[in-house]
Structure formats: C-alpha cells, structure tokens
Amino acid sequence: MAEGGVYPWKIQKVEAFGPTADYSNLSKPLPSPPDGMVWDQDVTTKEWKLISSPEQKAVVPKNEENKETLNDDIDVLKQMAREEEKQKERQKSAGPTHIQHIILPTDTLAGICLKYKISAVKVRQINRFSGSNLHLAPNPLIIPIVDPQLLVDGVIKVQNTESREFKRGAFRARFLSLRDGEITSYLEMNNWDLEAAMQNAKDDIAWEKSQQQPPPPPKKELEDISSLALEAHIAIPVTTTTTSVKKKKKNIELELGSVTAKKQEQRNPLTTTKKQMKGLFRPLLPR
Incomplete structure (x- = not known):
C-alpha cells in the first residue's frame, strides 16, 4: 500500500489561524528608534533594520550634501550612458543568431553541444528530432547561438567548409x-x-x-498447380506367358502415369519385354 495521508501522523490539523495582514500601516512612518539606535535600509533587499548609532556623527553643511548627491547622480548617468553605448556596439558587431553545421561521419551530438556551448535538448527542439543518432537528424543542423558575443570573441568557432x-x-x-x-x-x-x-x-x-556482366535472367516461377489439367489413365491388364507349365500365370497391371507418358508414345506397352517393364508392373488387384 502506497503511503498517503491516511495515517494519523500524516494528517495535518490546523489548530489556530494567525492574524490577517493589515496593509494600512505601510504608509505610516517608522516609529522612533530607541536610544543609541538608528534605522538603516538594506540597498539590495530594501529592508529596514536597527543598528547602533555612531558616537560622533560629522556635521556636514547642507550645501556640501547637495553637491555630493549631485555628483553621485552625474556619475550614475555617465555609467548608464557607457553601458548603452557598449550594448549598441555589441549588437552591431554581433554575428548571426544561428549557424548551420554539416554533419560529418565523425560527428556526435555530445561533441556538437560542447563545440557550440549549447544543450542537447535545445538542438533537438530546433531541428525536430529525438535521440542521439545523428543519422535521424536533418543535415545540415541549425545551431542557435545563445550569446553572440562568444562568436565574436572566438570562443565558438564556425565550421570551416574550406578546410x-x-x-x-x-x-x-x-x-x-x-x-x-x-x-x-x-x-x-x-x-x-x-x-x-x-x-x-x-x-x-x-x-x-556499366562494365559489369549482366545478371542472369530470373528463373521461371513454377506454374500454379490449380491451373494444371489432370488426366486419368486406365490401367491395362497384361498376362505373362511362360514356357514352364508349373509356373502359374500372373496377371499384372500396367500403370500409365504422367511420368511415362513420353515413353508410351515411343513404344507399345503390350510388346515390351518383361525385363524392360519390371519397374512398371505390379500384381493385379482383385476386382
């Protein structure tokens, strides 16, 4: 039996509910910190926390504070402008978003993924094939370039078709x-x-x-047995004559089958000697 929520120690029971959230206090300012403590906001998480206040805080004139904040803002704007220029340069100098790879007998799916820094799942999705057998994949393969900068920097090398x-x-x-x-x-x-x-x-x-000998003609297929005409032959009784009176006369029956049809046309079975017809004679069955 598979485990489920049927055992007592598996069942969770809610005994009490916590207070509901009240967002009305979000717009209110923080309460006054205790003596010797100040509120400090974390830049990354935007959370406020209490820290111990410095013993002596340098008093900065308002004019100097304004100058410092203005200089900081100017530096931030300059940095943003530089990043935008770099991004534009990368877009201009970046190569294509995808390239083609002609499959060679020595290629493997793992080797192609390592060469172009891409996952095998992505290659299968783009080229619409499954498995790792490249004989079932289209040729050439379409390889997407995740980061064009890698192509510009020479980390990813395009297949050299002139080598x-x-x-x-x-x-x-x-x-x-x-x-x-x-x-x-x-x-x-x-x-x-x-x-x-x-x-x-x-x-x-x-x-x-073209210089090879032509293949032998195909053998004729056997005719269908159902298409052959069946012929019935009547057995002809033949009596043997002997010189001795003591020997009894034996009636033998000559079977004219399809195998001896050609022999019967050449000779008369009634005048054939006993030695020649020895294999064709058998005792006459009683009527």
Whole structure:
C-alpha cells in the first residue's frame, strides 16, 4: 500500500489561524528608534533594520550634501550612458543568431553541444528530432547561438567548409564505399574542389556498373498447380506367358502415369519385354 495521508501522523490539523495582514500601516512612518539606535535600509533587499548609532556623527553643511548627491547622480548617468553605448556596439558587431553545421561521419551530438556551448535538448527542439543518432537528424543542423558575443570573441568557432578535413569528411559521407586513399586522390586530382571531385567519383562508379556482366535472367516461377489439367489413365491388364507349365500365370497391371507418358508414345506397352517393364508392373488387384 502506497503511503498517503491516511495515517494519523500524516494528517495535518490546523489548530489556530494567525492574524490577517493589515496593509494600512505601510504608509505610516517608522516609529522612533530607541536610544543609541538608528534605522538603516538594506540597498539590495530594501529592508529596514536597527543598528547602533555612531558616537560622533560629522556635521556636514547642507550645501556640501547637495553637491555630493549631485555628483553621485552625474556619475550614475555617465555609467548608464557607457553601458548603452557598449550594448549598441555589441549588437552591431554581433554575428548571426544561428549557424548551420554539416554533419560529418565523425560527428556526435555530445561533441556538437560542447563545440557550440549549447544543450542537447535545445538542438533537438530546433531541428525536430529525438535521440542521439545523428543519422535521424536533418543535415545540415541549425545551431542557435545563445550569446553572440562568444562568436565574436572566438570562443565558438564556425565550421570551416574550406578546410581539407571538412572536404574529406563530406566526401566520405557521400561515398561510403571508397577508402581514405581513394578520397584523397579524387580531391587532389580536382585541386581540392569538392563538387568536381564528387562528380568525378560518381561518373567512375557509373562506368564500373556499366562494365559489369549482366545478371542472369530470373528463373521461371513454377506454374500454379490449380491451373494444371489432370488426366486419368486406365490401367491395362497384361498376362505373362511362360514356357514352364508349373509356373502359374500372373496377371499384372500396367500403370500409365504422367511420368511415362513420353515413353508410351515411343513404344507399345503390350510388346515390351518383361525385363524392360519390371519397374512398371505390379500384381493385379482383385476386382
């Protein structure tokens, strides 16, 4: 039985209710602090608390206090203006919000996430696939850039489609039957032009297929038994003649089946010798 709120020690009973909140006192000022204490407000939490008052508080003229507050306000405004300018510069110099990544045979989902500083869940959501098998994902992948500044600073590096390693991987993904040496040879013969090398390999494979021997013709399928015509043959009784009187005459029956149909056309079963018809004779069954 699963645990629930059925046991006595699981049941909570409300014995008393606290006072209701009264917001009418919020607009009233704080009460006077006790002797030797002052009210102090926390800048982050905006809460007031009592602290011990300093023994000697420096008396500052009102004019000097106004000057200090004015200078503080000016510094704050300058700082805000600087931050706005920096934000505008980042937006101007920032790269695109997403990039494309062509899947190579050596790529994995974990490696792509580490390279572009993004979670696997986000990659699956953007590209609409599940699991970690990149063969089921669209190619190329759309990779969102969470922080464009990382792309500007060089922390995230875009896939270099002009590098030789990328061209080898893209060629290998297209032609899985070729070896690494053959892939490099095709690229070198075409001056590392990926499209031209792929077209050259495609033409060679098509020529090899055309030079191969044609496949043997398919075997004829067996005819349907239901379409065959059945023929019934009548057994012909044959008597054997012997020179000896002691031997009894035996009536044997000749079966004309479909297997011996061709033999029957060539010879007359009535004139066939006993040795030749030995495998076809059997004693005549009683009528």
